[in-house]
Amino acid sequence: MARKNAQSEVSRRKFLAGVAVAGAASAVPAVKGAKAAAAAETAAFAKRPSTAAAQAELGTPDVSGGPGTLSGPPGSDFMVDVLKSLNIDFVFSNPASSCRGIHESIVNYGGNKKPEFITCMHEESAVAMTHGYYKVAGKPAAALCHGTVGLQHAAMAVYNAWCDRAASIVMVGNRADAATRMPGVPTIHAVQDPGSLIRDFTKWDDNPQSLQHFAESMVRAYKVTMTPPHEPVLMVLEEKIQEEAMEKGRRPLVIPKLNMVSPPAGDPNAVREAARLLAMAENPVIVADRVGRTPAGVKRLVELAEALNAPVIDQLGRMNMPNTHHLYQIGGALIDQADVILGLELTDFWGTVNEADDSATEAQKLRIKAGTKLISIGVGDLYIRANYQDFERYQPVDIAIGADAEATLPMLTEYVKQAIPAERRAMIAARGEKAKKGQAAARERMLQQAAANAWNASPISSARLSAEIWQQIKNENWALVSRDSSISNWPHRLWTFDQHHQFIGGPGGAGIGYGLPAAVGASFAHREIDKRLCVNIQNDGDSMYAPGALWTAAHHKVPMLTIMWNNRAYHQEIMHLQRMANWRQRDVSTAYIGTTIRDPFVQYAKLAESLGHVGIGPITDPKDLAVAIKRGVDAVKAGEPVLIDVVTQPR
Amino acid sequence: MNRTLVVLSAVSLLAGAAFAAPAPTGDATKGRAVFERVGCYQCHGHEGQGGREGPRIAAPVPLAWPAFLAWVRTTSGDMPPYTEKVLPERDLVDIYAYMQSVQKAPDFKTIPLLNGMQTTASR
Numbered sequence A: 001m002a003r004k005n006a007q008s009e010v011s012r013r014k015f016l017a018g019v020a021v022a023g024a025a026s027a028v029p030a031v032k033g034a035k036a037a038a039a040a041e042t043a044a045f046a047k048r049p050s051t052a053a054a055q056a057e058l059g060t061p062d063v064s065g066g067p068g069t070l071s072g073p074p075g076s077d078f079m080v081d082v083l084k085s086l087n088i089d090f091v092f093s094n095p096a097s098s099c100r101g102i103h104e105s106i107v108n109y110g111g112n113k114k115p116e117f118i119t120c121m122h123e124e125s126a127v128a129m130t131h132g133y134y135k136v137a138g139k140p141a142a143a144l145c146h147g148t149v150g151l152q153h154a155a156m157a158v159y160n161a162w163c164d165r166a167a168s169i170v171m172v173g174n175r176a177d178a179a180t181r182m183p184g185v186p187t188i189h190a191v192q193d194p195g196s197l198i199r200d201f202t203k204w205d206d207n208p209q210s211l212q213h214f215a216e217s218m219v220r221a222y223k224v225t226m227t228p229p230h231e232p233v234l235m236v237l238e239e240k241i242q243e244e245a246m247e248k249g250r251r252p253l254v255i256p257k258l259n260m261v262s263p264p265a266g267d268p269n270a271v272r273e274a275a276r277l278l279a280m281a282e283n284p285v286i287v288a289d290r291v292g293r294t295p296a297g298v299k300r301l302v303e304l305a306e307a308l309n310a311p312v313i314d315q316l317g318r319m320n321m322p323n324t325h326h327l328y329q330i331g332g333a334l335i336d337q338a339d340v341i342l343g344l345e346l347t348d349f350w351g352t353v354n355e356a357d358d359s360a361t362e363a364q365k366l367r368i369k370a371g372t373k374l375i376s377i378g379v380g381d382l383y384i385r386a387n388y389q390d391f392e393r394y395q396p397v398d399i400a401i402g403a404d405a406e407a408t409l410p411m412l413t414e415y416v417k418q419a420i421p422a423e424r425r426a427m428i429a430a431r432g433e434k435a436k437k438g439q440a441a442a443r444e445r446m447l448q449q450a451a452a453n454a455w456n457a458s459p460i461s462s463a464r465l466s467a468e469i470w471q472q473i474k475n476e477n478w479a480l481v482s483r484d485s486s487i488s489n490w491p492h493r494l495w496t497f498d499q500h501h502q503f504i505g506g507p508g509g510a511g512i513g514y515g516l517p518a519a520v521g522a523s524f525a526h527r528e529i530d531k532r533l534c535v536n537i538q539n540d541g542d543s544m545y546a547p548g549a550l551w552t553a554a555h556h557k558v559p560m561l562t563i564m565w566n567n568r569a570y571h572q573e574i575m576h577l578q579r580m581a582n583w584r585q586r587d588v589s590t591a592y593i594g595t596t597i598r599d600p601f602v603q604y605a606k607l608a609e610s611l612g613h614v615g616i617g618p619i620t621d622p623k624d625l626a627v628a629i630k631r632g633v634d635a636v637k638a639g640e641p642v643l644i645d646v647v648t649q650p651r
Numbered sequence B: 001m002n003r004t005l006v007v008l009s010a011v012s013l014l015a016g017a018a019f020a021a022p023a024p025t026g027d028a029t030k031g032r033a034v035f036e037r038v039g040c041y042q043c044h045g046h047e048g049q050g051g052r053e054g055p056r057i058a059a060p061v062p063l064a065w066p067a068f069l070a071w072v073r074t075t076s077g078d079m080p081p082y083t084e085k086v087l088p089e090r091d092l093v094d095i096y097a098y099m100q101s102v103q104k105a106p107d108f109k110t111i112p113l114l115n116g117m118q119t120t121a122s123r
Helices: A013-023 A029-044 A051-057 A075-085 A099-109 A123-137 A148-163 A209-225 A239-243 A267-280 A295-308 A333-337 A351-352 A404-417 A420-453 A464-472 A490-494 A513-531 A546-554 A573-583 A605-608 A622-637 B001-017 B030-038 B065-074 B090-099
Strands: A089-095 A115-121 A144-147 A168-174 A202-207 A232-236 A284-288 A311-314 A339-344 A354-356 A365-366 A375-378 A399-402 A478-480 A533-539 A563-567 A614-619 A642-649
Touching: A075 A209, A075 A239, A089 A099, A089 A123, A099 A144, A099 A168, A099 A232, A099 A239, A115 A168, A115 A546, A115 A642, A123 A144, A123 A148, A123 A168, A123 A513, A144 A148, A148 A168, A148 A232, A168 A209, A168 A239, A168 A404, A168 A573, A202 A209, A209 A232, A232 A239, A232 A399, A267 A339, A267 A375, A267 A399, A284 A295, A284 A333, A311 A622, A333 A490, A339 A351, A351 A354, A351 A375, A375 A404, A399 A642, A420 A464, A420 A490, A464 A490, A464 A533, A464 A563, A464 A622, A533 A622, A563 A605, A563 A622, A605 A614, A605 A642, A614 A622, A622 A642, B065 B090
Parallel strands: A089 A115, A089 A144, A144 A168, A168 A232, A202 A232, A284 A311, A284 A339, A339 A375, A375 A399, A478 A533, A533 A563, A563 A642, A614 A642
Antiparallel strands: A354 A365
């Protein structure tokens, strides 16, 4: 092999080492002289082929710059200062070479506290953990991803957070300068424009080219992600800025003050007109999806509902309203009878007032009566992107108020009270009394439904499992850190949800793989806030996307009770396949192929044990549930993460 | 699902009036196997108890046999119709026998866990 030009073989790190050593040598000649010699020796061996560059990515880190040779504190120390200024508690990350600078600064310079580096086993899990964390903590955490491939792994979780209006600060390492990055894998993992990968479903991104630029952009990123609509943002952490010394001889670095944007409330004229329609309605119905951003949202929704004595249909995007309230409704049956419908932070207003059959006829039908007035209040109208279709079908409405519902509710409630004529007050009061009287009978019907829901059957029914869990947690300070739609919402039908922290909604984008890591992220927040007993009713298929999230919970001492809802299938897909075969008049009995998780069954308890959990099960007999769940609750209260594998009915 | 229940009831009334024929004798054990094999459980649960995607169809069986047969062959809602080719009548007879064999649900008041939940309580 021909000898390469010596100059071209001078690596970036060798160059830096030379400069740094020259600068430092005069200060401490003896020690630094030795270091210089060592650095020169190391640099000589730094003339490596590209396979060695791959080793930098996959094996031993390149330390050719030599120890103590930077001319000052590394830039990533300042980055940590910025994160600390923003009160970021956690950086969820799978370690990676493009982030090694800030990783080292977090654990050494920052003392691995606020932020703490949380070891994740997949970037998708890391972002999903920020997603779950935000919905409990009410503030963002950061996810730190490797350049290109790490962000590609993370993309689906970013999309879920986008659809679910969840704040998250995603950070990605990258080295843009081709002349100074290592060949081989580091170059494969570099990209011109990291943000392009997820720009369609992030609210803002930036690629800072200096530390001051980073400080300003990170503070802006925090502000942007926390302004309704809350959406994830992306910050690129340039490797050179992370690893090189802070610039000297320039203006001092300044971390800008964070000033938050007050959530936008609705235009008073539009809100007053909406109030008039609601006050004069015979059958007003409120539909809530993501109203309860904070505990105040729950309180304000109750106040509006009580001012109108209007039922509230909870679409369970967040904890919106106590399910014990006499105006609380689950399911959309009342839509058909309404004369005014108020949609609050709905993702899918069209789907709320229309029906669409997934049948050969593809029939679609408007559900509402002619003349029904529709009012929307939400931030969905304020921010929309073109490519991904999470904005759903277009639904014409009579009044569209582009505003944050939680921020608008006090004004709306006040205007409603003003708009109700004296002669209607008795009728509205009677509406409330009727709802109160119906509540006890409705609960009895629901309990009978639970009893009829294959109560003693094996596989175990969703109602039985939910009732057994409730029996063990009802006197604890509990929180459900998973959605419950896959189990026919039995927790929402049987348990008492009356505090904001008790429910966090679903994934938003319905991307599988959200459930387990989001539950872990939420449990991080619950642990910090009030050591709440976290219950995760976990879909089995979802869990296998990234079961390493269980290890993260164990490693970081996050107690959480995971109940594996083990129907041994990607159940929805079985139904789709069977439906397709039936349409085509073919064999429907083959629908299990490719859709079931059997032969062999996954041994979730053993899997969990291997990942640092107490593993219990599989439980197949409902009579064994009480003992198993009590054991699990006791272990979680003692600080251990627990997984109970329960073999269940499909839904 | 509610709409499905309404339609089920309508079919029940119409078919019940039109046909008085008793159900042919089926094999409940075979019926359970067919119920699983062709995927009835996917929407209706392994015991026919119903769920998010499909209504209760057992304990009690909501339709007389002729109405049940008519329903399965002609439904046009969320549940697609099943033709003789896809689901022969012999199998349907066994499925019907299985559905009839499912035990009636207990009164919730006899189940302490549920009886204690009549009034919701918060910690």
